[in-house]
Amino acid sequence: MGNRLSKIYTRTGDDGSTGLADGNRIAKNAQRVEAMGTADELNSHIGVLIETLPSGDELxxxxxxxxxxxxxxxxxxxxxxxxxxxDEHIEWLEQTLDHHNESLPPLKNFILPGGTAATAQCHLARAVCRRAERVVVALGHEDSINTASRHYLNRLSDLLFVIARQLARQNGGQEILWEQKKSGL
Known part of the structure; x- marks a missing residue:
């Protein structure tokens, strides 16, 4: 591991740039920085999701x-x-996804985020994951990226959706289904 920060503020970003790990500086609103930030945001949402789960939960x-x-x-x-x-990361996600999807009934309706705090948080993480994927796609249009990273985010959003479905069913709960007739005014 490289140098650790002993001082949190450096003032080097006051000009609107940030340093990459390779030593280069780029604008804080660059697509690459957006990808880094969205991955960090997703990680934080998953951290909150973990805290909604009971201690010892296998998830x-x-x-x-x-x-x-x-x-x-x-x-x-x-x-x-x-x-x-x-590829091994993607394969692990696919195996995990298959495992969690086995016990779920086929999906016949759209699902609304909610039901329990854990379910809602899992759906929020899924939505941020989808945004992270869009950001990475945009980054790939302007710079070379590892396509496995984009594939990983795609599978992860699927896994988060499936786990949200599982979480909604825990303790006798159920998913909240979208009803078209309730969409009207």
Whole structure:
């Protein structure tokens, strides 16, 4: 690990730029910085989700692993050209997704976020994950990226959706289904 910050403020970003891990400086509103920030935001939402789960819940370990992956993903964006997320990460997500989807009934309606605090937080993390994927797609249009990172975010949003469905059913709960007739005024 490189140098640790002993002083949190440096004033080097006061001009609207930020430093990448490779030493280059870029504008704070650059697409690469947006990708780093959105991965960090998603990681934070998953941290909140973990805190809504009861101690010892098996999902905690899954979500902690995902948090480590997201930290690595942010590192990829901070070092242009680096690749940390690979096919094995995507395969793990797919296996985890299949495992959690096995017990769920087929989806026949759209689902509204909510039902329990954990379910709502999982849906919020899913929505941020979808935004992170869009940001990474945009970054890929202007710079070279590791396409596995984009694939990872796509699978992760699917996993978060499936886990939200599971969380809604815990303790006798149920999903909140969208009803078209309630959409009218």
């Amino acid at each position: 905690i370990e899954t979500f902690r692993r995902i948090q480590h992956h997201l930290f690595d993903l942010g590192g990829e964006f901070a070092i242009p050209g680096s690749q940390v997320i690979g």
